Amino acid sequence: MKVTVIGSHLCPDTLYALNRLAGAGAEVEFKDILSCHAALQDYLELRESSPLYEGIRGTRRLGVPCFVKEDGAATLELNDILG
Numbered sequence: 001m002k003v004t005v006i007g008s009h010l011c012p013d014t015l016y017a018l019n020r021l022a023g024a025g026a027e028v029e030f031k032d033i034l035s036c037h038a039a040l041q042d043y044l045e046l047r048e049s050s051p052l053y054e055g056i057r058g059t060r061r062l063g064v065p066c067f068v069k070e071d072g073a074a075t076l077e078l079n080d081i082l083g
Contacts, residue, residue, distance in 0.1 A: 002027040003081050006043050007065035008034045014065040017078045024082055033064065050074060 003021065007014030009032050021028050031039035047053045047063060052074050056063040067081045068074045075081065 001025075001081070002029075002070045004029045004031060004068040005065050006031045006033060006039070006046070006068065008032060008062075010034060011062075011064055017065045017067070020078060020082065026081070046074065052076060 001024075003026055005014065005018060005021065005028055007017070007030070009015070018028065018030060031042065033040040033043045043064075043066070046066065047057065052066075053063050063076060065078075066074055066076055067078065069081070
């Protein structure tokens with residue numbers, strides 16, 4: 001499986017997800033929103049436009065990690081990726 005993980009190297013949930021995905025043998029592309037300006041811009045565009053973030057916009061929550069599957073579908077649930 002191939003998945004893009006959008007998150008932060010400082011976020012414990014992101015680190016946990018990356019470790020679980022590595023253990024499952026997933027091919028992971030990690031976009032760190034705190035160390036890469038382009039990744040942050042892409043994330044903000046997703047956060048502001050995706051229905052996935054309706055319950056998060058306007059709160060202090062970031063909504064990471066976010067997982068984007070090969071088909072472009074995004075989820076905030078690790079189990080949606082791991083099955």
